[in-house]
Amino acid sequence: MSLKIGIDVGGTNLRIGVVRGLEIIDKKSFRADFSSIFSENSADIACNTIVEILCEGLSDILNRHEGISSIGIGFPGFIDPQSRSILSSPNLPGLNNFDLAKTLHEKIHLPVQIENDALAATFGEYLLNNISSSNGLIYIGLGTGVGGGLVLKGQAIAGEHGFAMEIGHIIIHPNGRICGCGNRGCLEQYASATGICKSYSELEERHISADEIAKQAKLGDLSAQQAYVIAARSLAQAIAHILKIIDVERVIIGGGVTKSWDLMQLDFNEQLNLDLIKVLRGKVQIDISNSQDQAGIIGASFIGFISCEKSRN
Ligand SMILES: [Zn+2]
Incomplete structure (x- = not known):
């Protein structure tokens, strides 16, 4: 059975696995704060640094394993479906039109494919949960x-422009918090770890x-509980829309x-029931x-492998 790398x-960590x-038969994980790299350097330097970090991370793995067929990368950014370049990334300022897969391929001489990280995770969940190809799956990270991400009939759906299922940027609170995508009130600003911190600091003026x-929520801190309630209800609204x-x-x-999730579950279920169309209640x-x-x-490893097989045929 062939080996592939995913x-x-x-946001702050890089994880490499041999699949x-x-x-996953071999794995390494290390800190790589790409956001800081991009905010502290010019885009050219930051892109070179990313490639160097990936090459360094891969070097001992490639030495340990023979017969690696392909590499798949799940990257937090918008990927052009045709050119496969990273068009942009809301949390990596200055990153525009960078062909990371091609640049890495030229360095390590293995087929490399890139996909949006959430779509890669969706495909991984689809495989790991043994979901039938006749069922669809929505994953939210x-x-x-x-x-x-969305998998329909066994296919990871990226959309015609690579922006399908950008659920993090569904506007939940019009005129709400400013988002890295340039809009206001996106789900990401309320239901991510960063969003929960923002909700808490708005209530308590400390970060x-x-x-x-x-931890504070479980000790009875009402503002901390409220930060998770906001996250849960915002998430339920977005899922109901989708x-x-x-x-x-x-x-x-x-x-x-x-x-x-124990801090979110009750409010999430209540809001989802309120917002879902009646006929869908209890059916998802x-x-x-x-x-x-x-x-x-x-998921990233399989997306890399499938694309490499397609280009061979
Ligand atoms: Zn946004």
């Missing part, structure tokens, strides 16, 4: 930002991490924020991911 580029079948807010447009049976919610299975962050790596 790379999951997160055989649906199993609540991390530093909010990403989403603590989303994990610390969760289900009215894309009527699928399965929704999976993942990402670091779901560690504190909504689960919290149990892939332990493996879906991003596995």
Whole structure:
């Protein structure tokens, strides 16, 4: 069975895995704060730095494993469906039209494919949950930002311009908080870890991490509880909107924020029931991911492998 590599580029961490079948047989994870790299350097320098970090991260993995067929990268940005360049990334200022896959391929001489990180994670969840190709799946990742993806009839749907399922940028609160995409009131500004911190700091005028807010919420801090309620209700509104447009049976919610799902579940269910069309109530299975962050790596590796097989044929 061939080996393939999946790379999951997160907000502050980079994770690389060697995948055989649906199993990650070797993995490394290290801190790589791409947001700081882009905010502190010119775009050219920042792009070169990203490539250097990836090459360095891959070097010992490639030395340890023979027979790697392909590399897939899940990247937090908008990917052009034709050229496969990264068009832009809301959290990486200055990144425009960068062909990371081609640049990395020229350095390591293996087929490289890039896809939006949330879409890669969606495909990973689809595979890991053994979802039938006749069912659709919507995945929503609540991390530093909010990403989403759709798999329909076994296909990861990127959209004709690469912007499909950008659920993080659905406007939930008109004239709300300014977002990295240039609009105001996007879901990401309320339901991501960053958004939860913003809700808390608006209520308490101090900034603590989303994990610390969760701890405080469990100790009875009303502002901390409210920050998670805002996240839960905003998320439910967005999911209800999407289900009215894309009527699928399965929704999976993942990402670091779901560690504190117990703080969100009741309000989420209540708001979803309020906002869903009556006929859809009770007909959609909504689960919290149990892939332990493996879906991003596995999905990226398969997207890389499938694209490499297509270009061979
Ligand atoms: Zn936005």
